[in-house]
Amino acid sequence: MKKPLGAQISHMLKDRGVDVIFGIPGVHNQEMYRGIEEAEITHVLARHEQGAGFMADGYARATGKPGVAYVITGPGVCNIMTPMGQAYTDSVPMLVMSSCLDEMQAAHGQLHQMKDQRAAAGTVTDWSHQANTAQATYGLVERAFEEFELSRPRPKHIQVPIAQLQAEADPAPFPNQFGLRTQALPPDVAPVLSMLNTARRPLFILGGGTRSNLWRQILTQVGAACFTTYAGRGMAGLGYALDFGAMLPRPGSAEVIASADLVVAVGAELGEVDLWRRSLGHTANLVRVDLDPQVLSDHHRAEVKLQTDGESFARALWASIDHVNPATGWTAEEVAETRGRWRAEVDAERPGIVPVIDALREAMPADTMIYSDMTQFAYVAKEVWDMAYPYHWHHPTGFGTLGYALPAGIGGAVARRGKPTAVIAGDYGFHYTMQELGTAVELGLSLPIILWDNGKLKEIEDSMVGSQIAPNAVVAHNPDFCKLAEAFGALSATPSSLEEMQSAVRAAFDAPRPTLIRVTPDVL
Template structure:
């Protein structure tokens, strides 16, 4: 069979389609127009955010809720560097996002010559930050490079990847044989270690489970395991919802509470699944495992980072928990297991409600308005990590999208756009503070163009409230954190969205319910005491 000569742009889009890509987030530019022509020719859906960082965050949100790699396309130089923060957040939270950009021509002078969007060592910069960047050297290599990138993103621990195509290859013609996707296996841990861990769990009298973001596609298996063991369950921010917070064995989400530290210290066996046990989740120092620790993680290096387990189960979370369930059989949940879980749940929520007190009316209104399976795309904001994380019960994998590891601002709105496009049948809410929303506020125009019924909740505490609090705690001068007020509803209407300001719980609940029924986003500006100000 004769292989036809095609352009680099065609080779790229054909390869993306072969790997199941249906949607691309990006912004066209001078150097990637050949790729955009191919997107149109091959019928790949494209969404145009208003900033490349927003494109990256949207791809991240899409990947988190679908389990498939999100794809972000930029042009070279400042555009791809704008997206670097987004894919670094994806790296930090183990999210598969493919960032594609042109680069300087193949024979570009090593010291540069002033070409438009010229950046020295662009690919090397991404290699240094996210650990994977591949600059191709021919049109024929492009299908192989796409297959390699998808294999990297979907094998083992999910991570983002950067693919750079020299700008003179985008329109160049050559033969580019197709490369079929690599079928990636997701095996369980080895049988001997599983048997040993199952034996220890079977003998446990006070077991406990910690569920992280790496376990979110094992929700059914984890529920079965918890019920067989009679084990109370706590989750990290990115694991929130994987184990339903309405389940009788759920303690709650958020590892930073004193009740969690006390619970873990009380357990004779703790099983931690898909969690780094990192400071970004713990806040107050490492947990003390007085009993045995069993860890399940697909990343062998992570297995011994932050806490060294007594049993090391290196393997896919879903497959490994399924194998544990098979080994345990019916299990032996004791009659007092629900009572034990209830006791720890009450202690947990006492601490959570104390910490989140200023936002409890807001949280309660959200609880009443949300349907099962709702998604909160949360920014790095006080209303999110103090308010909703531990006080708003959710159920279903990828229910709480949060920039946990890197802690970037501006994540919520564009991530919500990606999440809604990836899961159109689930309610999605973007939750921000008034400081963080300004990082990506123009993405309201993107959501409006896509006609998304998306509530965008902005809690207004007059600036950077968390940093203001830290300055006060240090007895430092409080400055540079108080921001002048913005008429957010008016801005929203200027960007073709609905907008309303509310300052009481009932009006907020009404506005939130209505926002799910209209044909465009609704900015709900939360002011006064309801915002935790």
């Protein structure tokens, strides 16, 4: 039956598997809210559109499904652009639906008016389009979900004029069958198998696009060593003896990679934030496996390139791997010695953090999903904290925005009710989105929020000193974070020892509301 288009949009999303929408209503987009409850979709009210976007990001990373956000014209779109930019660089499927003004060129001084909202959103999304009819709206939503399924997942923005949202519209068409992604088959991986069969020191680099539970078996069967990017951590599981971990940014990793006689990079962009250098360091043949042609054609110049997803590549490889002679060039002792040396480097670069990380890891269940912010604590943890499961640590790697962890962790916790989820933030970055504590309390989330409070922008201070710049503007006045959390209705703790910190974290997973755990360098 006919309904206002705003209501029909929610029903269309529900039919395509959307069960949660994050956002903030306003007079311009209120018609989209007419259909949310009717479609039996849960709406999570953020305290800021930036928070709504990060929640949608965190939900998408936890589920693999697109995260959806509703925002208003103008400032709502501007506020969510940072989360969209983060989702773009980190390959996160996100759909942002917004209202827009009916007339722009011949009208001035309107509420929420900006020069070109669609174009602005297009700078941080895969695409940004305006739908001027109901059918155009339905077509763009259908296209977004099709591309989430088939292409490199990235955010999309659809804006609909206010009058169209209010106008009566027929229901959206029934969901169409998604197209079939081209997948790798055993014949496609024959060149890689041939190379593996003659390699003595094969090395795999596993990135965030390697979704498969076969990698541990493949690496073991082939006798290959591996690195992971930050996004690919946990892909080899805990305890694989030839795993160099997420240590690609270590300068010495280039020397290790140069010693390999075959390098296979799967679902890894190998960009600046993966390597922190331009050259990978390889001297042998390089194989690249990726969905994105831009990645395959980059400056690393692979000899063999396969445009496919990591999961089907792993299946095709595993189907024929028994014909490969296991390599014997790597030893567990070599890997352990190298990793030990790199761990010592990490500890020396940012002293006093590694022991706190070790204690925190012991206090968390192995299947905890962690959302971290741009803070020294996370920078250290990403290198020394081995993950038991893939896709269980999420960080704003590419865009590198502050304020990500808390709202993204809320989105993850909404998606993982009954499973452990935690947040790690720094004191300065926490200021960006700390108002979302209200959302976490409102939802009754059992969410430990570990706040690393060193009282300053310590990473920037260290960088300034290293560049012979007198540290400036690196210290800000902090509130009493625990009182702030309690004012929102959250629990709080300031442990004075590592043992107290561990107890507070364990209790937080069972609490009926979020717990802010303020940890300072004095905890040691």
